[in-house]
Amino acid sequence: MAPNRRDVGRNWQLVIVGGGLAGLATAASCARRGVGPILLIEQESRPGSHSSGRNSGLIRRVAENPLTTRLCIEGADEIESLWSSRRENSPFRRSGSVIFDPSGEIADGCWSQVSFRRWDEDRFRSMFPEFQQLPPGEARFVEADGILEVPALLGHFAAQARDAGVELRMGSHAHHPRIEGGRFNSIHIDGVEVKSAALVVASGAWAGQWSQAAGVPIEMTPYLRSCVHSDPIGHPPRLRPWIWAHDPGWYLKFGIDNTLWSACEEIADQPGRATVCGDPWQRVKERVGPSIDAIEALEPRHIWAGHRNFCRDRQFLLGPDPRIEGWHWAVGLGGHGVTASPAVGRRVAAGIIEGLDGLEPELCWSEERFPMNRAGTT
Ligand SMILES: Cc1cc2nc3c(=O)[nH]c(=O)nc-3n(C[C@H](O)[C@H](O)[C@H](O)COP(=O)(O)OP(=O)(O)OC[C@H]3O[C@@H](n4cnc5c(N)ncnc54)[C@H](O)[C@@H]3O)c2cc1C
Incomplete structure (x- = not known):
């Protein structure tokens, strides 16, 4: 995949990793509430290629x-x-x-x-x-x-996001988040470092890998x-x-x-x-x-x-992670991510705009939910 030169030197307000229902619903909600510019990155060539395209509807x-x-x-x-x-x-x-x-x-x-x-x-x-x-x-x-028909919901969120100015970039791989002084700083997209004020991880099955890469373990x-x-x-x-x-x-x-x-x-x-x-x-x-x-x-x-x-507790994990400023989760939707997706998008947007006060504490990261063992993992 050739790196996208447009990204060099560009600053985003929000980057969202994952073009499934969680990522697209979040993009639509954030854009509706005036967050921007927003870039959504999906590694596959079309949205909903993983859980969001393989469910029962x-x-x-x-x-x-x-x-x-x-x-x-x-x-x-x-x-x-x-x-x-x-x-x-x-x-x-x-x-x-x-x-x-x-x-x-x-x-x-x-x-x-x-x-x-x-x-x-x-x-x-x-x-x-x-x-x-x-x-x-x-x-x-x-x-x-x-x-x-789930593709219609994916299409609805994508159209809402696109109409509100979100860039939906398919076939691009996000990797290597950089954290500095307890603050999210940038990620790499196809090898190019991209700066953003905030990151939403909506990467479905890959959420555990993102938590490892950022040094903020979650069990998923x-x-x-x-x-x-x-x-x-x-x-x-x-x-x-x-x-x-x-x-x-x-x-x-x-x-x-x-x-x-x-x-x-x-x-x-x-x-x-x-x-x-x-x-x-x-x-x-x-x-x-x-x-x-x-x-x-x-x-x-x-x-x-x-x-x-x-x-592990089968509750969604949404909103700001207090361990890293600017880092937000939209993961762990289990078997209800189609039905709940509009509510998930709204909660994650509220977390970005209002902070932890914007959503139910049981949905957010906490030491009680993700206790560390001696090895420093959850
Ligand atoms: C068999 C089955 C039946 C189900 N039935 C129902 C149902 O009837 N009703 C219901 O409400 N829910 C159902 N669900 C649950 C629902 O499908 C999921 O909860 C929902 O799709 C999760 O969406 P998501 O966006 O979190 O994950 P995903 O759709 O998997 O999206 C995550 C995206 O992130 C992308 N990604 C990951 N890493 C990177 C990276 N580094 N760079 C770029 N992109 C990346 C992936 O390619 C993927 O597209 C079912 C699930 C399954 C498996």
Whole structure:
């Protein structure tokens, strides 16, 4: 990659590393609030090449902890409002969802924020006649949940950012951040040093490497999860609520052209191109098989994997890092980064403009969240 000579001697107000949903939402929010000039760097040739382009597109309000649930609700409301005037062919469709959580993985403090209805077996079977056996637990129907064509959201954030003057630079690699006297000073882009007043690290699975490079360790693990498209199920195929069974762990999204399945596996991995591990379709059949006999007759059409990136406490890591002035995080979005992305962008922008007062302390770096061990790592 040839270095970009335009960068020599140029000062940016903000550089954002990562052109996934976290980086693009942050760029759009910051630019809207008057931060600039802003440069966003993405190493791939197009935005959303990693987690943001390899997910299931479920808009799910209720998450595993109350704070993530709050961000998901905010994000889901904003996503729905983006296309509310376009009923036909809207990238967001309010399908509803049915969630089974027999072991209480989702805390009461999450459910209390979301409007849902309990469905009895008859109600469930009338909507899903292909089930021989219901997953364990109570069926909770969340009417406001939905499905999203994720490229439309990526395109929305990118257009907002570009229209507000953000330079989106694809196919460029950011590296070697320089910290001087406890302050972020510059990074290198394809070998050229670029000065900026602030940096947002929105690098998804690579966040741990950035923390090492800056000497501010955080523990961040990318976990592989696979998805499978099969032929559509249901006669005729139609939009129906997606289903999530927390025990034994699988989900299913009904589409007109296909059905999406996942066995919800979590396989610890390294940053990089996520590749399918083992036989995801076999895992889906083992988990879903007791509920839907018809799965035996289906063939997988397309199988892919992506990274869900988690801090150890499974909370997002957003906002200023108090160890380095000018250093901000937008990482650790786990399995909710599509739904929560508008809220993430707003929080990170608030952190840049208002400092730590601009966002919930539980989302930010602290010694309690990332305790150091004797080796000086987290
Ligand atoms: C299988 C699967 C299903 C999912 N389903 C859902 C769902 O239904 N609903 C939901 O809300 N969420 C879902 N998620 C989660 C969601 O996809 C993620 O939380 C979200 O995409 C994370 O976005 P991100 O911007 O943090 O990461 P990414 O999209 O990975 O973006 C990070 C970007 O940083 C770039 N980068 C890294 N290092 C550098 C560098 N040095 N220089 C330049 N660029 C760099 C990378 O190339 C990458 O494009 C799912 C995830 C997976 C894997």
